[in-house]
Amino acid sequence: MPSLSTSSAPATHQLRLWWRRLGRRGAAGAAFATALLAAALFLTLSRYAAVPADSTSSPPSYGHRLPTLVELTLVDGAKDKGAVCLDGTPPGYHFLPGFGDGSDKWLLHLEGGSWCRSFESCARRKKTNLGSSAHMDRRVEFVGILSDDESQNPDFYNWNKVKIRYCDGASFSGNVEDEVKNGTSFFFRGQRIWEAAMAELLWKGLARAKQAFLTGCSAGGLSTYIHCDDFRALLPKTSTVKCLADGGFFLDVEDISGRRYMRSFYNDVTRLQDVRKRFPHCSSDMEPGQCFFPREVAKSITTPMFILNPAYDVWQVEHVLSPEGSDPQSLWQNCRMDITKCSSKQLEILQGFRKALLDAISEFKNRIDWGMFIDSCFIHCQSMNALTWHSPSAARINNKTVAEAVGDWFFNRREVKEIDCEYPCNPSCYNKVLDEPYKED
Incomplete structure (x- = not known):
């Protein structure tokens, strides 16, 4: 299933992929990656703190910790x-x-x-x-x-x-x-x-x-x-x-x-x-x-x-x-x-x-x-x-x-x-926009 689109990929996503590749390469590398992830998360949250959540823009990357x-x-x-x-x-x-x-x-x-x-x-x-x-x-x-x-x-x-x-x-x-x-x-x-x-x-x-x-x-x-x-x-x-x-x-x-x-x-x-x-x-x-x-x-x-x-x-x-x-x-x-x-x-x-x-x-x-x-x-x-x-x-x-x-x-x-009422009555909806035929996970 395509992910919800955002205006640009958050830095945390790229670092998460790098973290997975790092995998088992050792404690020093892991510690370094942790520091980078923390910095990226701080920057991401700071960036989105001033962005209003409305139905006309892409949804912000909400400030949850990285998924387990x-x-x-x-x-x-x-x-x-x-x-x-x-x-x-x-x-x-x-x-x-x-x-x-x-x-x-x-x-x-x-x-x-x-x-x-x-x-x-x-x-x-x-x-x-x-x-x-x-x-x-x-x-x-x-x-x-x-x-x-x-x-x-x-x-x-x-x-x-x-x-x-x-x-x-x-x-x-x-x-x-x-x-x-x-x-x-x-x-x-x-x-x-x-x-x-x-x-x-x-x-x-x-x-x-x-x-x-x-x-x-x-x-x-x-x-x-x-x-x-x-x-x-x-x-x-x-x-x-x-x-x-x-x-x-x-x-x-x-x-x-x-x-x-x-x-x-x-x-x-x-x-x-x-x-x-x-x-x-x-x-x-x-x-x-x-x-x-x-x-x-x-x-x-x-x-x-x-x-x-x-x-x-x-x-x-x-x-x-x-x-x-x-x-x-x-x-x-x-x-x-x-x-x-x-x-x-x-x-x-x-x-x-x-x-x-x-x-x-x-x-x-x-x-x-x-x-x-x-x-x-x-x-x-x-x-x-x-x-x-x-x-x-x-x-x-x-x-x-x-x-x-x-x-x-x-x-x-x-x-x-x-x-709910009929579309387009609910301004809280995020409506998916596809750029290719829909496929499921």
């Missing part, structure tokens, strides 16, 4: 269980132990990254971090809802936190026994990956959690809808267990050419990985892809759930509303990259898209223990970014950031059913 880097752990014994990535490598996760009164509390995050719908697209995916642990970063930054910085993540900073890597191509839901498809070895084992990862984390302490929170972004948000009740069932009845899906409420709507592109896409995914059997809630007259949409999955969820979604989801505008092939004259090219460049007619269509989202979630609005935060921003996934989760530049509804709203809901401080 967390090592990759491969799931032990995963291959013996057949719980493997698309290419047969073991799945992985990053675990940051909690501390203080967060030692018996757990927050799990399911990584996103779209899906693969054919043998050809899954073959390409096998050569990336989204299909093979051999290509995954060995260390990742924990930011946003995973941060251990209290100023960035006030309610969950000291919890045990886990980022579960996504490498199966079907939101942790496929379970195909056959290993050879189309003359090539493929492993469609997302359900087994989920089960193997949970077993290992339960052993590491999750089984004793007094409070537990399952979260996910994008395709990981869909995974959260799919596995929310499964997660609840793994933990003691006395535990407080809730779920949050960020940018994962994908819509079954017509695109600008009148096709239901996303339903067709999901039909391919569910057939390829035999996912239909995973959804007993689906009626026999429904297409298999329909069962994969959150609106259908969520109907059977009994665990408290929080729906976090922008009304103008930048990924969905590009891939659901105006996908490839729907716009042969490229009339939507500018609009899908920058909402400020949409014509009045295009904005009218976007308002219709927002209405479709509100209609789809309306049945869940009446569930007392559910929460929601639907802002009017042009963005995708807001819990995994320091700026959009909780910072002076973060979008607000009723003067609450996403982090504050989620915390209020999780700890029952108030009911949270926040529905």
Whole structure:
């Protein structure tokens, strides 16, 4: 996923990269690097102290300390269980132990990254971090809802936190026994990956959690809808267990050419990985892809759930509303990259898209223990970014950031059913501007 753009790259970012390269070169070098980082951070904060945060300029680099880097752990014994990535490598996760009164509390995050719908697209995916642990970063930054910085993540900073890597191509839901498809070895084992990862984390302490929170972004948000009740069932009845899906409420709507592109896409995914059997809630007259949409999955969820979604989801505008092939004259090219460049007619269509989202979630609005935060921003996934989760530049509804709203809901401080007004009404929104087609992390 492209990072939020700034007018220039902060010096701290460049030095952070240099720090990683420095790695293990010795104490003297490390001490020197620490001094340089401190100086750069001071200069960066000084530079941004006088810059007002408004929606017309790029957001400032907020003054959090550098994110904690967390090592990759491969799931032990995963291959013996057949719980493997698309290419047969073991799945992985990053675990940051909690501390203080967060030692018996757990927050799990399911990584996103779209899906693969054919043998050809899954073959390409096998050569990336989204299909093979051999290509995954060995260390990742924990930011946003995973941060251990209290100023960035006030309610969950000291919890045990886990980022579960996504490498199966079907939101942790496929379970195909056959290993050879189309003359090539493929492993469609997302359900087994989920089960193997949970077993290992339960052993590491999750089984004793007094409070537990399952979260996910994008395709990981869909995974959260799919596995929310499964997660609840793994933990003691006395535990407080809730779920949050960020940018994962994908819509079954017509695109600008009148096709239901996303339903067709999901039909391919569910057939390829035999996912239909995973959804007993689906009626026999429904297409298999329909069962994969959150609106259908969520109907059977009994665990408290929080729906976090922008009304103008930048990924969905590009891939659901105006996908490839729907716009042969490229009339939507500018609009899908920058909402400020949409014509009045295009904005009218976007308002219709927002209405479709509100209609789809309306049945869940009446569930007392559910929460929601639907802002009017042009963005995708807001819990995994320091700026959009909780910072002076973060979008607000009723003067609450996403982090504050989620915390209020999780700890029952108030009911949270926040529905923003139509674009461009919210001046606190940071609207993403793309310079290339949107790709996820």
